[in-house]
Amino acid sequence: MATTTVPTPNPKVNRLGLPILDYRGGKTTLCAGCGHNAISERIIDALYEMGVKPERVMKLSGIGCSSKSPAYFLSRAHSFNSVHGRMPSVATGALLANKTMMGLGVSGDGDTASIGMGQFVHLMRRNLPLIYIIEDNGVYGLTKGQFSATADLGSKLKTGVINDLPAIDTCSLAVQLGATFVGRSFSGDKKQLLAMLKAAISHKGTVMLDVISPCVTFNDHEGSTKSYKYMQEHEEAITEVGFVPHFEDIAVEYDAGSTYDVTMHDGSHLRLRKLHESYNPTDRVSAVKALMEAHERGEVLTGIFYVDTQKPSFTEMLNTVEEPLATLPQERTRPSKQVLDEVMNRLK
Numbered sequence: 001m002a003t004t005t006v007p008t009p010n011p012k013v014n015r016l017g018l019p020i021l022d023y024r025g026g027k028t029t030l031c032a033g034c035g036h037n038a039i040s041e042r043i044i045d046a047l048y049e050m051g052v053k054p055e056r057v058m059k060l061s062g063i064g065c066s067s068k069s070p071a072y073f074l075s076r077a078h079s080f081n082s083v084h085g086r087m088p089s090v091a092t093g094a095l096l097a098n099k100t101m102m103g104l105g106v107s108g109d110g111d112t113a114s115i116g117m118g119q120f121v122h123l124m125r126r127n128l129p130l131i132y133i134i135e136d137n138g139v140y141g142l143t144k145g146q147f148s149a150t151a152d153l154g155s156k157l158k159t160g161v162i163n164d165l166p167a168i169d170t171c172s173l174a175v176q177l178g179a180t181f182v183g184r185s186f187s188g189d190k191k192q193l194l195a196m197l198k199a200a201i202s203h204k205g206t207v208m209l210d211v212i213s214p215c216v217t218f219n220d221h222e223g224s225t226k227s228y229k230y231m232q233e234h235e236e237a238i239t240e241v242g243f244v245p246h247f248e249d250i251a252v253e254y255d256a257g258s259t260y261d262v263t264m265h266d267g268s269h270l271r272l273r274k275l276h277e278s279y280n281p282t283d284r285v286s287a288v289k290a291l292m293e294a295h296e297r298g299e300v301l302t303g304i305f306y307v308d309t310q311k312p313s314f315t316e317m318l319n320t321v322e323e324p325l326a327t328l329p330q331e332r333t334r335p336s337k338q339v340l341d342e343v344m345n346r347l348k
Ligand SMILES: Cc1ncc(C[n+]2csc(CCOP(=O)(O)OP(=O)(O)O)c2C)c(N)n1
Pocket: 063, 064, 065, 066, 067, 084, 107, 108, 109, 110, 111, 112, 115, 135, 137, 139, 140, 141, 142, 143, 148
């Protein structure tokens, strides 16, 4: 009997020849509808579309529902789940020891702005080449929804408790402290978040992205300023973000006067369509002013507030070796006998 073989369609692959499946992780154990799940999906899309080799990525996190999420993307990457709020020092050590890797840190608003604040501020001023994402829900989701330091003054918990302390704005802080790519997005804004993540992958310095990510279990009710409803009503995009990777040879089209085109380190283009005519993403003072003014108006500003592609990264400043320390041969890690003798003689 003649048999017919039905050809299996080739799965869609990226420029490395990898299907999107290779960028996925374990099945999420977070609540259905949690904003953190949507962020994991966008991270998967961005790494796949940018053709980043999964084994070249180190995923780093602290403690919290958000910090669990690296388990739900990129199974083939390296991963380190640190002590609460201490991911920046682990990331610093790891990237100084091996700058061939791409560092991707996921933290929460509690992990960053409460227990981890001391580490966060020093990370921002060093310009370590790390993508640092805060999945910001205004609460400690994992420990049942207490207010975090990013909760807005006057916002209300499910239990009726009102927050009477002002919020820390992690974006203003990051800009002031020296991060070189700072933005805010919303987990529900697929297009904006994906474009921002793709641009972040091309940046060579500290990327700080604060992504508002509603906690559906403890902070998605009337009175919360980090709920889906509140964000849909109060999100104001400062710039429309477009991103053209370097390997896609597409001419960047834009209308003079209404867009701002930033050339990234690898030649990619980050195109910001200005919705606010006066907005200049290379001016730190305007970035902080725009953030503070929006806050006064009760709006949540989203977009890329600040980009600096000129400042040297921490690994460039320290002139760390190109090769991973772990595989450097002994003769390059240990001074020769002659050098040691010279040192000893000088100390005599
Ligand atoms: C040293 C230490 N202190 C306190 C805790 C308890 N704890 C676990 S997660 C967490 C807060 C997490 O909040 P966030 O970073 O916002 O993550 P989310 O769960 O909201 O995503 C706290 C206080 C801990 N694990 N370790």
